Amino acid sequence: MALLNILRYPDPRLHKIAAPVTEFGTDRLRKLVADMAETMYDAPGVGLAATQVDVHERVVTIDVSEAQDKLIVFINPEITWASDEKQVYDEGCLSVPGVYDGVERPAQVKVRAFDVDGKEFNIDADGLLAVCIQHEMDHLMGKVFVEYLSPLKRNRIKAKLQKEERGMARDAAQRSARR
Ligand code: NI
Secondary structure, eight states: OOOOOOOOTTOGGGGOOOBOOOOOSOHHHHHHHHHHHHHHHHTTOSEEEGGGGTOOBSEEEEOOOTTSOOOEEEEEEEEEEEOSOEEEEEEOOTTSTTOOEEEEEESEEEEEEEOTTOOEEEEEEEHHHHHHHHHHHHHHTTOOGGGGSOHHHHHHHHHHHHHHHHHHHHHHHHHHHHO
C-alpha cells in the first residue's frame, strides 16, 4: 500500500469529472481502494474521492465510525432518493485544509453502489454519513464544497490556500538550497 498525494484547492484537476469504473475485481482497482483508504486514515479524514488523488474514476472511500474501523467503499455510487428535509453541517475537506463551513444538503439519502468485486449494494444514510456521501459524490462531479459558499468567502479561502502553497514552495526551496 502507499500514501497518495491529495490535491489541494484550487488545483484545476479537482474540477475534472470522473468516469464510471468498468472493470471490477482487478488488482489495479483493489490497489487504488487500499491506497485511498490508507491515505484517508493517515490524513486523517472520514472520506476521500478518487478525484482528490488525481484518479478520475467513480471511487469513494468513507469511514465515519468513531473507531475508524468501518470502511465503506462506494464504486459508481448513485443517489436513488433524497429527503425533502435538509440539514446544515459544518463541512471540511482534505483538499481544503483548515477550512470548515456550513453546507445545507438533504438530511437523508439512499445510495446504490458497487463494491470492488462489482457486487451491488444499497445504503440508507443519515447524519454524518449522508453528509459525507454527498460531499464525496460532488468531488466525482468536479465540485468542491467551497463552491456552495458565497463568492466572497470562496475567494478568501482561495487566497489563503494559495498563500500557504507559496509558503510551502518557498520553505522547500530554502531547504534544498541549504543542502
Ligand atoms: Ni472533500
